[in-house]
Amino acid sequence: MKIGLVGYPGSGKTTVFSALTGLEVETGYGGGKAHLGTVKVPDPRVDALASLYTPKKTTYAEVTFSDLAGGHEGLDRAVLNQMRPLDALCQVVRAFPDASGDPADPLAEIEGLRTETILADLEVVENRIERLRKDRSAPGELALLERLGGELEAERALRDVELGPEEQRIVSGFTFLSQKPLLLVLNVPEDRVGEDAPAEVAEAAAANGLGLVVLSAQVEMEIAQMDDDDQREFLESLGLGEPARFRFIRAAYELCDLIAMLTAGPDECRSWPVARGTPAPQAAGKIHSDIERGFIRAEVVAYDDLVALGSEAKCRDAGKLRVEGKNYVIEDGDVVHFRFNV
Numbered sequence: 253m254k255i256g257l258v259g260y261p262g263s264g265k266t267t268v269f270s271a272l273t274g275l276e277v278e279t280g281y282g283g284g285k286a287h288l289g290t291v292k293v294p295d296p297r298v299d300a301l302a303s304l305y306t307p308k309k310t311t312y313a314e315v316t317f318s319d320l321a322g323g324h325e326g327l328d329r330a331v332l333n334q335m336r337p338l339d340a341l342c343q344v345v346r347a348f349p350d351a352s353g354d355p356a357d358p359l360a361e362i363e364g365l366r367t368e369t370i371l372a373d374l375e376v377v378e379n380r381i382e383r384l385r386k387d388r389s390a391p392g393e394l395a396l397l398e399r400l401g402g403e404l405e406a407e408r409a410l411r412d413v414e415l416g417p418e419e420q421r422i423v424s425g426f427t428f429l430s431q432k433p434l435l436l437v438l439n440v441p442e443d444r445v446g447e448d449a450p451a452e453v454a455e456a457a458a459a460n461g462l463g464l465v466v467l468s469a470q471v472e473m474e475i476a477q478m479d480d481d482d483q484r485e486f487l488e489s490l491g492l493g494e495p496a497r498f499r500f501i502r503a504a505y506e507l508c509d510l511i512a513m514l515t516a517g518p519d520e521c522r523s524w525p526v527a528r529g530t531p532a533p534q535a536a537g538k539i540h541s542d543i544e545r546g547f548i549r550a551e552v553v554a555y556d557d558l559v560a561l562g563s564e565a566k567c568r569d570a571g572k573l574r575v576e577g578k579n580y581v582i583e584d585g586d587v588v589h590f591r592f593n594v
């Protein structure tokens with residue numbers, strides 16, 4: 253899963269990237285390089301399992317963030333095209349006055365990216381329609397694209413257009429930008445970290461059906477560079493339980509429609525990223541292809557039950573340990589042992 257930090261120049265993308273990854277990369281207008289970094293997804297459930305099992309190793313799910321190159325002129329085609337291979341987009345929106353004193357206009361940035369992605373998609377749709385009208389090879393696809401073209405002209409993002417499974421299949425090859433899951437990240441001034449988003453920004457997010465995370469990239473970067481004790485002390489002084497970037501990483505993870513499958517034992521406690529709706533054998537295949545091939549059954553306890561009762565043995569006694577077959581769909585927070593045979 254690759255999640256892109258996108259947005260206007262100077263909105264704070266590279267600063268957010270540094271805060272997330274701990275990598276020191278050049279910010280500001282000199283920082284025109286693309287960066288990739290892998291980040292652990294903080295999950296208190298994994299921490300709780302680790303204190304229950306005291307395993308040799310504790311492993312969190314990971315996601316990869318990319319900070320796109322260039323874009324000094326705004327959201328030009330080169331920048332938009334870099335978004336195509338990404339699974340999801342997080343738009344960093346500037347809400348702090350920049351060094352030149354330029355006031356922030358978060359609504360204009362949100363509307364700007366929306367418009368640019370819709371226009372880029374419309375261009376792709378129109379080119380394809382023209383081709384299909386000439387060669388008459390795919391009437392079904394033509395009809396679908398004409399419908400999507402109408403939606404885009406009416407300024408609707410494709411993520412808001414309902415598609416059947418077959419339509420979804422046709423559309424998936426186009427890497428439409430306005431169809432990608434999108435999360436808004438409002439980058440606020442240092443003295444507003446504890447506050448809610450301004451009402452008009454919250455309303456814009458809600459109207460577009462988008463998630464919204466408020467943080468200060470500057471503050472998050474400073475926190476990320478402190479040692480653990482200083483971090484804890486600093487967060488307490490701000491009245492915060494955890495850095496805002498943890499909330500952001502979890503929201504970005506959920507944006508990709510990933511859930512956490514948990515495994516626990518004396519060797520390792522671990523969270524595995526699994527696409528929502530994955531049946532047990534395929535989920536087991538994330539751990540090892542042998543387990544998928546030789547899948548017999550999954551023994552499952554819900555995380556909440558395990559933590560409430562304190563051990564798998566107690567879950568078994570209380571009838572909370574379920575034995576599931578190959579059609580079982582893994583749920584978020586399932587703690588699983590797979591039985592298999594190779």
Ligand SMILES: Nc1nc2c(ncn2[C@@H]2O[C@H](COP(=O)(O)OP(=O)(O)O)[C@@H](O)[C@H]2O)c(=O)[nH]1
Nearest residue numbers: 261262263264265266267279280348468469470
């Ligand atoms: N005051 C303040 N400055 C920030 C914040 N985030 C980024 N900046 C500054 O804004 C400038 C542009 O940031 P950068 O991360 O390079 O933006 P990008 O062009 O979106 O990658 C840099 O000088 C940053 O130090 C913030 O939260 N507060």
Ligand SMILES: [Mg+2]
Nearest residue numbers: 265266280283
């Ligand atoms: Mg940058």
